[in-house]
Amino acid sequence: MIDEIRKDARTRMSRTIDNFVEELGKIRTGRANTRLLDHVRVPYYGSDVPINQVATVGVGDAQTLTITPWERKVIPDVEKAIMNADLGLNPVTSGEVIRVPLPPLTEERRKELIRLCRQEAEHARVAVRNVRRDANGHFKGLLKEKEISQDEDRKAEKDVQVLTDEFVAKVDEILGRKEAELMEV
Numbered sequence: 001m002i003d004e005i006r007k008d009a010r011t012r013m014s015r016t017i018d019n020f021v022e023e024l025g026k027i028r029t030g031r032a033n034t035r036l037l038d039h040v041r042v043p044y045y046g047s048d049v050p051i052n053q054v055a056t057v058g059v060g061d062a063q064t065l066t067i068t069p070w071e072r073k074v075i076p077d078v079e080k081a082i083m084n085a086d087l088g089l090n091p092v093t094s095g096e097v098i099r100v101p102l103p104p105l106t107e108e109r110r111k112e113l114i115r116l117c118r119q120e121a122e123h124a125r126v127a128v129r130n131v132r133r134d135a136n137g138h139f140k141g142l143l144k145e146k147e148i149s150q151d152e153d154r155k156a157e158k159d160v161q162v163l164t165d166e167f168v169a170k171v172d173e174i175l176g177r178k179e180a181e182l183m184e185v
Helices: 002-025 072-084 107-144 150-183
Strands: 041-044 047-050 055-061 064-069 092-094 097-101
Touching: 002 107, 002 150, 041 072, 064 072, 072 097, 107 150
Parallel strands: none
Antiparallel strands: 041 047, 055 064, 064 097, 092 097
């Protein structure tokens, strides 16, 4: 029973790390990256769909994203969705291809993005700690039901704390890499 709870905690903490990495991927650095537009949703036949379901998104060069919609009639919708995504990007249409030039990051914008990354890191740390709290709650429940001894409870809580420390360190490591990437000129 204790092993199942620990395994579940590890799985949930791993998912938290995966979500954190995904959120950081949406924060732009100095280079063009197609993941920057992953969360942009385009109105298409009455429903909002991710941009990659109505167009091919690619990297034109280091500072430009190219978007090739599969239907000409969605070009204005794609442009509007990118402008409304609050990314500070202005798409330019040339024929059937939409080019999205990425303006260079100013020092002020870099610091703002780092602040945003730190907020995401704190959310990830809190999520990891919540998983620890849930696991410890399960251990206390087992102890109350007299299914485990106090020694087993203490050892299990200690193991989950080690696991928590490991995942919080991973969050800090990923944050450090992202900050370094953002400060590159």
